[in-house]
Amino acid sequence: MMKKILYIEDDPEIGSWVVEELEQRGFAVKxxxxxxxxxxxGRNHDLVILDVMLPGLDGFTVGQRLKKESxxxxxxxxxxxxxxxxxxxxxxxxxDYLTKPFxxxxxxxxxxxxxxxxxxxxSNTVILGHIRVNLSENTVRDxxxxxxIKLTGKQxxxxxxxxxxxxxxxxxxxxxxxxxxEPYIEGDKTLLVHIxxxxxxxxxxPGSPEIVETIRGLGYRVKQ
Numbered sequence: 607m608m609k610k611i612l613y614i615e616d617d618p619e620i621g622s623w624v625v626e627e628l629e630q631r632g633f634a635v636k637x638x639x640x641x642x643x644x645x646x647x648g649r650n651h652d653l654v655i656l657d658v659m660l661p662g663l664d665g666f667t668v669g670q671r672l673k674k675e676s677x678x679x680x681x682x683x684x685x686x687x688x689x690x691x692x693x694x695x696x697x698x699x700x701x702d703y704l705t706k707p708f709x710x711x712x713x714x715x716x717x718x719x720x721x722x723x724x725x726x727x728x729s730n731t732v733i734l735g736h737i738r739v740n741l742s743e744n745t746v747r748d749x750x751x752x753x754x755i756k757l758t759g760k761q762x763x764x765x766x767x768x769x770x771x772x773x774x775x776x777x778x779x780x781x782x783x784x785x786x787x788e789p790y791i792e793g794d795k796t797l798l799v800h801i802x803x804x805x806x807x808x809x810x811x812p813g814s815p816e817i818v819e820t821i822r823g824l825g826y827r828v829k830q
Contacts, residue, residue: 711750
């Protein structure tokens with residue numbers, strides 16, 4: 607059955623491009639150019655894609671109303687604003703957040719992941735963007751290709767520690783002592799190196815990580 611997407615974007619050039627890309631991939635898309643009435647319209651769709659910068663009601667307000675009206679429907683935020691504060695504000699209610707400009711393949715992959723997550727994803731599976739972690743098989747796969755991502759033992763232990771503490775900001779001392787089993791020595795770069803290599807395997811853009819987030823001055827976080 608064709609999945610229905612409600613898309614809210616006031617830029618006609620971006621909007622027509624995104625609609626075309628999604629329809630080519632088999633989605634039924636309804637495009638609104640403002641957020642007026644979107645909270646009621648959302649209940650008739652499987653997923654909502656929402657731009658932050660809208661005329662009248664801004665995307666954050668529209669998204670919060672959508673979630674209040676239909677909490678089970680995934681909300682996917684798009685924004686030209688890459689500031690951490692904007693992302694954190696969006697992710698308080700949204701299920702994913704993508705910064706413009708973006709590639710259509712990445713948009714489609716994330717949409718498919720959100721639709722699977724909101725449907726029948728097995729309880730032994732964790733979805734992190736385009737990454738699928740099977741806890742029973744101890745495997746990590748790229749959902750775009752289906753290929754397994756090979757992690758070292760320490761990389762996998764670090765990822766598992768994040769998954770046992772979803773949405774929590776974890777200090778580097780906590781992670782190091784949990785994974786290595788010994789006291790952290792200030793200035794030790796071991797964990798930083800391992801997280802860099804982990805990001806190189808997991809992130810679409812390791813230089814701008816969206817799975818293993820850096821919370822400046824505090825530590826790291828993986829949102830689920």
